[in-house]
Amino acid sequence: MISEDAYDYLFKIVIIGDSGVGKSNLLLRYTSDEFMEDSRSTIGVEFATKSLKIDNCFIKAQIWDTSGQERYKAITSAFYRGAVGALLVYDITRKPSFYHVDQWLKELREHTEDTIPLVLIGNKLDLSDVNRAVSTEEAKQYATDAGMLFFETSAYDSTNVNDAFETMFDHVYTELSKNRL
Numbered sequence: 479m480i481s482e483d484a485y486d487y488l489f490k491i492v493i494i495g496d497s498g499v500g501k502s503n504l505l506l507r508y509t510s511d512e513f514m515e516d517s518r519s520t521i522g523v524e525f526a527t528k529s530l531k532i533d534n535c536f537i538k539a540q541i542w543d544t545s546g547q548e549r550y551k552a553i554t555s556a557f558y559r560g561a562v563g564a565l566l567v568y569d570i571t572r573k574p575s576f577y578h579v580d581q582w583l584k585e586l587r588e589h590t591e592d593t594i595p596l597v598l599i600g601n602k603l604d605l606s607d608v609n610r611a612v613s614t615e616e617a618k619q620y621a622t623d624a625g626m627l628f629f630e631t632s633a634y635d636s637t638n639v640n641d642a643f644e645t646m647f648d649h650v651y652t653e654l655s656k657n658r659l
């Protein structure tokens with residue numbers, strides 16, 4: 479168990495994407511290993527923290543959720559300020575949520591350093607057999623062209639959730655060690 483109080487680095491990470499793509503559930507799955515069947519009416523938490531260790535360094539990851547503010551186009555610059563990594567989420571069953579990633583990326587770039595690691599996440603992989611609307615190839619190509627890492631995840635059954643977050647943290651750590659963030 480790593481102490482919550484002592485850490486070498488504090489990572490602020492933001493999760494963005496259209497409403498309903500599963501941002502709050504990805505965060506909940508990663509930090510508490512839980513899932514909410516119906517979270518439509520809930521306003522998410524502002525952020526959750528997770529303590530981890532990379533290369534003998536104690537890291538406190540503070541992961542910020544939009545808390546539903548995106549519904550009202552009310553994300554403030556304070557939300558992005560100081561972010562050293564971002565997860566851009568779309569829903570593999572909703573094509574518009576994939577097309578909107580471009581706008582999210584643009585907004586993110588206005589508020590953060592160009593060098594911050596970005597992860598594109600296609601969520602709701604558990605629904606891929608019947609409801610897939612965005613192909614893996616298309617999304618992977620988009621991610622490569624935009625310089626993002628790419629994962630397809632399911633917050634529902636946990637597939638790739640830890641991998642997506644931990645790969646992001648490894649990249650943030652590498653960038654910080656190079657003093658580029």
Ligand code: GDP
Nearest residue numbers: 498499500501502503514515517602632633634
């Ligand atoms: P947010 O608005 O982006 O934070 O999305 P939420 O986390 O609130 O999720 C929106 C809805 O999608 C809720 O009804 C969730 O139960 C559902 N959901 C989220 N992630 C998944 C997933 O991986 N698979 C499935 N089947 N449903 C999901």
